[in-house]
Amino acid sequence: MSALSAPEGIVRLDPKSLRIKRFSALTTMTLPLIGTAAAVYLLLTGQFTTTDVVLFFLFYGVHLGGVTIGLHRYLAHKAFRTSPWFQDVLMAAGSMAAQGPLLFWVATHRRHHRFADREGDPHSPNLHGTGFKARIRGLWYAHMPWMLSDESSKWSVYAPDLLRERRLILHHRLYPLWVTAGLVLPTAIGFAVGHTAMSALSALVFGGLARIFVANQAAWCVGSLCHAFGSRPFDNGDKSTNNWWVAVLTFGEGLQNNHHAFPGSYRHATRWWEPDLSGWMLTALGRLHIVWNLHEPSAARIARKRTGAQRVSP
Ligand SMILES: [Zn+2]
Numbered sequence: 539m540s541a542l543s544a545p546e547g548i549v550r551l552d553p554k555s556l557r558i559k560r561f562s563a564l565t566t567m568t569l570p571l572i573g574t575a576a577a578v579y580l581l582l583t584g585q586f587t588t589t590d591v592v593l594f595f596l597f598y599g600v601h602l603g604g605v606t607i608g609l610h611r612y613l614a615h616k617a618f619r620t621s622p623w624f625q626d627v628l629m630a631a632g633s634m635a636a637q638g639p640l641l642f643w644v645a646t647h648r649r650h651h652r653f654a655d656r657e658g659d660p661h662s663p664n665l666h667g668t669g670f671k672a673r674i675r676g677l678w679y680a681h682m683p684w685m686l687s688d689e690s691s692k693w694s695v696y697a698p699d700l701l702r703e704r705r706l707i708l709h710h711r712l713y714p715l716w717v718t719a720g721l722v723l724p725t726a727i728g729f730a731v732g733h734t735a736m737s738a739l740s741a742l743v744f745g746g747l748a749r750i751f752v753a754n755q756a757a758w759c760v761g762s763l764c765h766a767f768g769s770r771p772f773d774n775g776d777k778s779t780n781n782w783w784v785a786v787l788t789f790g791e792g793l794q795n796n797h798h799a800f801p802g803s804y805r806h807a808t809r810w811w812e813p814d815l816s817g818w819m820l821t822a823l824g825r826l827h828i829v830w831n832l833h834e835p836s837a838a839r840i841a842r843k844r845t846g847a848q849r850v851s852p
């Protein structure tokens with residue numbers, strides 16, 4: 539890697555590191571897409587079972603629970619604490635999402651918060667110009683192609699706390715194993731239920747590949763659509779928005795304007811009726827003493843910030 543360039547902590551990758559990054563990103567984009575095409579074919583020709591549908595939704599839950607509760611609210615924002623065994627569960631589940639190894643994920647995400655919608659934000663849809671075509675290009679870039687860029691967030695700048703945790707470094711290195719486990723597990727369950735090669739294959743397609751594609755498309759809408767369309771109840775100085783249908787699909791992550799207002803909160807909802815499945819699950823896990831020290835802003839702080847936003851809104 540070369541020397542630091544402005545903004546702080548962003549490095550240009552050397553040709554070999556860039557090839558590895560792009561190969562890894564393209565693989566996690568294209569293989570699930572091929573699997574999704576196979577799933578659509580099986581659906582249209584009636585060649586699927588109830589087990590396949592159950593596995594799709596089961597692993598969709600593991601995938602997004604792992605990303606939103608594990609990688610995002612726990613690891614990137616330290617919004618709560620938990621025991622080593624549950625941390626292992628969260629890190630394995632989050633890695634199964636195939637969104638990159640832990641240090642990459644956290645460093646990228648923290649950089650997104652530091653520079654939200656300004657130069658240095660790794661995936662803002664708002665830095666590509668103002669015309670219609672430029673807006674579409676920005677939305678597309680923030681959705682997927684940003685993963686192919688030749689820059690990287692320096693771990694020692696954006697994730698120094700994680701570099702000191704040997705257990706987390708182990709999970710970072712086990713990333714390929716966890717991604718593979720996220721494909722093997724549904725395949726094994728499908729075979730155990732159906733006892734045929736076809737039952738194993740369709741379980742791989744639905745619980746593994748199509749699940750990765752659909753869940754990640756929803757997750758990447760948080761970086762693209764939720765910095766462009768929706769409501770802005772809080773003035774965060776960025777373009778983050780709350781978008782309900784993305785929030786439903788991503789277990790609360792679509793409440794992006796709330797999250798940028800209170801990034802350290804374990805909840806993304808600021809009102810009880812805002813859809814935040816991960817926040818609700820964390821409240822339940824807190825009652826079971828599986829997680830603790832759940833951080834959230836006081837009602838008064840939320841109200842103050844909301845009133846301030848109304849004052850500055852046009
Ligand atoms: Zn954001």
Ligand SMILES: [Zn+2]
Nearest residue numbers: 615647797801
């Ligand atoms: Zn965040």
